[in-house]
Amino acid sequence: MQEADIRPTRVEVDLGALGRNLAAIQRHVGPSRVMPILKANAYGHGIVEVGRHLDGVGVDALGVAYLEEGEALRDAGVRAPILVMSGVVGRQVPRFLAADLAITVPSVSKLAHVQQVASDLGTKARVHLKFDTGMGRLGQSHRTADQLLDATLDAPDVVVEGIYSHFATSDEADRTLTEAQIERFNRILDWFDRRGLPGPTRHLANSGGILGYPEAHLDMVRPGLLLYGAYPSKEAPRTVEVEPALRWLSQVVYFKVVRQGDTVSYGATWEAPEDTRVVTLPVGYGDGYARAHSNRAEVLVGGARKPVVGRVCMDHVMVDLGPDGTAYNGDDVVLLGSDGSDGITVEEVAESAGTVPWEVFTSISPRVPRVYV
Numbered sequence: 391m392q393e394a395d396i397r398p399t400r401v402e403v404d405l406g407a408l409g410r411n412l413a414a415i416q417r418h419v420g421p422s423r424v425m426p427i428l429k430a431n432a433y434g435h436g437i438v439e440v441g442r443h444l445d446g447v448g449v450d451a452l453g454v455a456y457l458e459e460g461e462a463l464r465d466a467g468v469r470a471p472i473l474v475m476s477g478v479v480g481r482q483v484p485r486f487l488a489a490d491l492a493i494t495v496p497s498v499s500k501l502a503h504v505q506q507v508a509s510d511l512g513t514k515a516r517v518h519l520k521f522d523t524g525m526g527r528l529g530q531s532h533r534t535a536d537q538l539l540d541a542t543l544d545a546p547d548v549v550v551e552g553i554y555s556h557f558a559t560s561d562e563a564d565r566t567l568t569e570a571q572i573e574r575f576n577r578i579l580d581w582f583d584r585r586g587l588p589g590p591t592r593h594l595a596n597s598g599g600i601l602g603y604p605e606a607h608l609d610m611v612r613p614g615l616l617l618y619g620a621y622p623s624k625e626a627p628r629t630v631e632v633e634p635a636l637r638w639l640s641q642v643v644y645f646k647v648v649r650q651g652d653t654v655s656y657g658a659t660w661e662a663p664e665d666t667r668v669v670t671l672p673v674g675y676g677d678g679y680a681r682a683h684s685n686r687a688e689v690l691v692g693g694a695r696k697p698v699v700g701r702v703c704m705d706h707v708m709v710d711l712g713p714d715g716t717a718y719n720g721d722d723v724v725l726l727g728s729d730g731s732d733g734i735t736v737e738e739v740a741e742s743a744g745t746v747p748w749e750v751f752t753s754i755s756p757r758v759p760r761v762y763v
């Protein structure tokens with residue numbers, strides 16, 4: 391893209407930072423392997439570019455949520471093994487097989503269906519069995535785990551490559567449920583010992599599990615948020631050092647003096663307490679900059695923190711520079727990321743919007759171009 395073609399509002403992604411984060415996670419969990427999670431457009435960082443980059447530096451496997459995301463990676467030429475972690479609707483199975491994507495099998499009936507389709511097509515299906523140990527979302531209950539494991543013995547065209555479960559509270563201070571989940575998962579795995587069968591790849595840890603539960607690293611870990619340089623919570627121990635890879639910027643498109651008592655934006659919720667200078671940015675909730683930031687968030691203008699004033703609009707945000715503030719049309723403004731010695735962290739943006747870092751990243755809409763540095 392030529393500079394003139396890029397919107398004043400854009401996201402800059404540092405692919406090198408993602409590679410360094412992956413290496414830091416790998417050092418921490420080794421000899422366990424790492425499956426970076428690229429769902430939801432690689433947490434807003436761009437699934438194709440991130441997938442190609444990680445495939446290029448060498449990755450054990452990649453994880454996505456949906457079939458279409460796996461297909462997008464294959465269409466982009468990514469060769470690494472890919473696991474699709476969400477459920478599979480029956481009619482989709484042939485597309486999984488055509489794109490060589492590993493299927494998540496969360497029940498006996500899904501296993502039977504995958505076996506049938508693979509057999510009909512004269513091929514083998516690669517699957518990871520999914521067990522519910524306490525997340526309560528997707529997976530064969532840990533209480534009836536043997537039923538699914540036994541059923542795999544009658545599914546000759548299904549190749550069980552992996553077995554996994556997912557944590558519900560691994561980033562919280564209370565360790566009770568996570569420890570119970572680890573215990574339940576280990577009991578499920580006893581099935582292989584009892585039958586003297588080699589176990590498939592075992593994986594359990596998300597970012598919180600990687601940071602706080604070394605006993606859950608097993609054969610492979612599944613980092614999402616941590617790969618993108620953010621921490622899941624204040625409680626999670628920072629046992630791996632990572633750096634943010636994404637900056638969200640906009641530029642000043644309008645500058646004005648606002649008189650004391652004048653109001654700004656819809657609802658007239660902000661009134662200038664004194665004569666002051668206000669700039670307008672071409673970014674809004676239509677780009678994923680949350681309306682909840684109205685009269686709450688701060689941005690960096692010339693490296694200094696300035697408040698968002700008035701309601702965030704669909705396409706615009708207003709920022710108060712103060713009575714002596716200056717900024718010129720075209721000046722960069724940082725919504726998220728560092729600028730000089732200061733920085734707006736994704737954790738801070740999440741708090742301002744009353745949400746979590748995962749939602750901040752994945753809310754940045756496709757309208758915002760991604761630029762790779």
Ligand SMILES: *Cc1c(COP(=O)(O)O)cnc(C)c1O
Binds near residue numbers: 556596
């Ligand atoms: C999203 C997801 C992950 C990654 O979670 P983070 O908390 O972002 O590290 C891992 N495993 C599964 C099954 C997921 O859905």
